[in-house]
Amino acid sequence: MSAQPLPPVVRRAIDAANAADTQAFLDSFATDGAVDDWGRLFYGPDAIRAWSDREFIGVRVSLTVTGARQSGDTTTVSAQVGGDGFNGPSGFAFTTAGDGITLMRITG
Template sequence: MTWPVARPAVIVVVCALLTACGAVSQGEPPPGAASVNSSPAHPLETPMTAIPVPVPVQLALDAANDGDTEAFLDTFTADGAVDDWGRVFRGREAIRGWSDKEFIGVRVTLAVTGVRQSGNRVTVSATVGGDGFNGPSDFTFVMAEDGLSLMRITG
């Protein structure tokens, strides 16, 4: 069956009805859901919608938000790396040193505002808080079979 294109007024009424009856809530999205941005940066990418965050990436985000350095480090491959605006920290101990000074060590918080995926690359847009940098950033994770091989931070 092919659905006709919905008209904006119909969408507003349906959304209002769903919200009123409790089928959909307003406010924060459910845990793990990202915000909506309908246009992908590249035509082969999944657009920034309420797609689930892949498990390895979610584990890294949760560990950072929980202040759990060991769990954060466990999400990376043995030769995994963090690229923080061109500064590369490769391997568990290098990532730990960076994180202790600039990430988990400064009580980072990451509020996900969007997610897009292209193959094994997942870009998470987030508002960063804590006692270090505060503001919007993009975190691009490269997933491998045994964990994250890279977390690249850009703006």
């Protein structure tokens, strides 16, 4: 996977997660945005916040981007994940519309 520049909204979401800034992370999503964590779906800011508090920013996630590719409105990012939760390589697919993430799917 090549290291293409990330769309600004995807970069904002990753930077917010790395800064433990939950509000900035939530602000990167469209109003009706969602997270798909291996088939578990979290719709809207309240559900995304609860998920993140338990399993993402709340466990001090860190994301080091190792590659990215763009296909239409979806940016697939490879990252090395660290923190107090899952650690290791993972993939994230960010589907965007305008300046908001409509879906962040954890892919592996």
